[in-house]
Amino acid sequence: MTIVRADQPMGLKQLFDETGSSTYTYLLWDTETKDCVLVDPVDVKVDRDLKEVEELGLNLIYGINTHAHADHITGTHLLKQQVPTMKSIISAASQAKADLTVANGDRIVFGNRSLVVKSTPGHTEGCVSFVADDESFVLTGDALLIQGCGRTDFQGGSAEHLYQSVHSQLFSLPKSTIVYPAHDYKSRTQSSIGAELESNPRLGGGKTQDDFVEIMAGLDLAYPKKIDVAVPANMRCGVPDVE
Amino acid sequence: MTIVRADQPMGLKQLFDETGSSTYTYLLWDTETKDCVLVDPVDVKVDRDLKEVEELGLNLIYGINTHAHADHITGTHLLKQQVPTMKSIISAASQAKADLTVANGDRIVFGNRSLVVKSTPGHTEGCVSFVADDESFVLTGDALLIQGCGRTDFQGGSAEHLYQSVHSQLFSLPKSTIVYPAHDYKSRTQSSIGAELESNPRLGGGKTQDDFVEIMAGLDLAYPKKIDVAVPANMRCGVPDVE
Ligand SMILES: [Fe+2]
Ligand SMILES: [Fe+2]
Numbered sequence: 001m002t003i004v005r006a007d008q009p010m011g012l013k014q015l016f017d018e019t020g021s022s023t024y025t026y027l028l029w030d031t032e033t034k035d036c037v038l039v040d041p042v043d044v045k046v047d048r049d050l051k052e053v054e055e056l057g058l059n060l061i062y063g064i065n066t067h068a069h070a071d072h073i074t075g076t077h078l079l080k081q082q083v084p085t086m087k088s089i090i091s092a093a094s095q096a097k098a099d100l101t102v103a104n105g106d107r108i109v110f111g112n113r114s115l116v117v118k119s120t121p122g123h124t125e126g127c128v129s130f131v132a133d134d135e136s137f138v139l140t141g142d143a144l145l146i147q148g149c150g151r152t153d154f155q156g157g158s159a160e161h162l163y164q165s166v167h168s169q170l171f172s173l174p175k176s177t178i179v180y181p182a183h184d185y186k187s188r189t190q191s192s193i194g195a196e197l198e199s200n201p202r203l204g205g206g207k208t209q210d211d212f213v214e215i216m217a218g219l220d221l222a223y224p225k226k227i228d229v230a231v232p233a234n235m236r237c238g239v240p241d242v243e
Numbered sequence: 244m245t246i247v248r249a250d251q252p253m254g255l256k257q258l259f260d261e262t263g264s265s266t267y268t269y270l271l272w273d274t275e276t277k278d279c280v281l282v283d284p285v286d287v288k289v290d291r292d293l294k295e296v297e298e299l300g301l302n303l304i305y306g307i308n309t310h311a312h313a314d315h316i317t318g319t320h321l322l323k324q325q326v327p328t329m330k331s332i333i334s335a336a337s338q339a340k341a342d343l344t345v346a347n348g349d350r351i352v353f354g355n356r357s358l359v360v361k362s363t364p365g366h367t368e369g370c371v372s373f374v375a376d377d378e379s380f381v382l383t384g385d386a387l388l389i390q391g392c393g394r395t396d397f398q399g400g401s402a403e404h405l406y407q408s409v410h411s412q413l414f415s416l417p418k419s420t421i422v423y424p425a426h427d428y429k430s431r432t433q434s435s436i437g438a439e440l441e442s443n444p445r446l447g448g449g450k451t452q453d454d455f456v457e458i459m460a461g462l463d464l465a466y467p468k469k470i471d472v473a474v475p476a477n478m479r480c481g482v483p484d485v486e
Binding site: 002005007035100102104106 | 244246249250278304332345346347349351352353354360376377
């Protein structure tokens with residue numbers, strides 16, 4: 001119960017996994033109440049994440065995944081072991097297990113701040129993005145990357161769906177909204193809706209859906225190294241296969 | 244700390260002052276936590292308002308005014324006497340006194356629900372509207388009325404400003420957003436952004452700013468009966484003049 005001022009940003013720390021997956025994990029918090037969430041944590045980086053939470057004096061409420069990743073195992077299961085009160089969240093459409101599932105338009109509240117869920121399928125069927133309450137930033141997962149996008153050739157991927165998702169749900173945000181993706185492989189940390197709308201070589205600059213489908217069909221991508229291990233584990237919220 | 248579902252509406256009760264001002268007071272609440280706010284309460288209707296709060300088992304957090312009214316005295320002062328923990332809110336631009344002042348883009352949080360402040364001057368210099376967190380409705384005060392609008396000929400009113408406010412801040416909302424005004428004199432209870440955009444005889448249907456300025460200049464309005472009492476009192480949050 002408070003007034004969140006227009007110029008009062010959410011706490012945000014972008015954390016990088018340099019061990020192989022090039023994943024960005026986002027620690028977000030209410031600077032007043034100290035309640036926080038972790039978005040797209042990576043199993044091998046959970047200790048770092050929890051150290052950040054502790055050093056900032058935060059209470060970890062939710063561990064959230066944008067989708068069931070194919071390139072790394074989520075850290076949510078390990079986080080839950082160390083912070084038993086934390087609840088994991090993933091989209092219902094992902095069909096993965098979590099404490100709570102979300103769908104388009106749901107609002108994840110922590111303290112007096114919140115993230116709005118936008119359904120952005122196409123990279124996977126269950127991909128979602130998270131828009132900050134003040135629309136100052138959006139966590140796009142693998143739907144929209146900086147000058148790129150997630151592949152659409154497995155896990156229920158669909159270039160048509162991804163084009164529609166990005167154009168209807170993301171490019172409709174203010175041009176000034178910062179884009180924070182789940183990965184970057186060239187050390188770029190952020191972009192904006194305006195910049196991607198103008199010059200994303202696959203999805204922006206006036207590219208049509210047909211252009212995009214052709215571009216995505218022409219990519220000659222290797223089979224992801226970790227997919228056979230990561231996807232089944234992530235469908236269980238990162239719980240190791242004990243059989 | 245929760246997930247507010249996309250299909251979970253805010254609690255809302257529209258209450259009418261039939262004693263003369265034809266004011267709509269809005270009781271809004273988080274159906275989960277029971278925290279509530281009253282928007283544009285009227286002094287003579289405070290007992291009714293508090294009875295509603297009690298019957299619904301709600302906790303009154305804020306008493307909010309869209310602007311310093313000229314046609315009735317706000318109920319916020321009397322509410323504060325009966326619920327000492329309640330805080331009054333008005334816009335900083337109104338220059339009126341209240342416990343808390345707000346400005347464009349601020350978010351008023353009660354429980355896990357919230358209202359976003361939109362600056363909509365023109366009827367008065369300090370008029371604001373309140374958009375529900377899920378954009379399902381907007382409380383427009385006297386800026387936008389059903390098939391009408393507030394007068395612009397006193398209290399720092401400006402037809403130019405009102406036209407710009409309505410077009411940039413209100414008509415840019417989804418067409419389905421319900422419009423709840425501060426008054427109606429013909430027993431209409433609600434409209435929608437789409438309906439007003441299409442057929443508001445002053446501001447919609449393609450009317451230009453010049454059209455609007457001409458319409459407003461041509462209205463031959465009586466001096467408001469209560470203005471000399473109501474405005475000074477409302478600048479003090481409804482506290483009676485004891486001198
Ligand atoms: Fe992915
Ligand atoms: Fe008014």
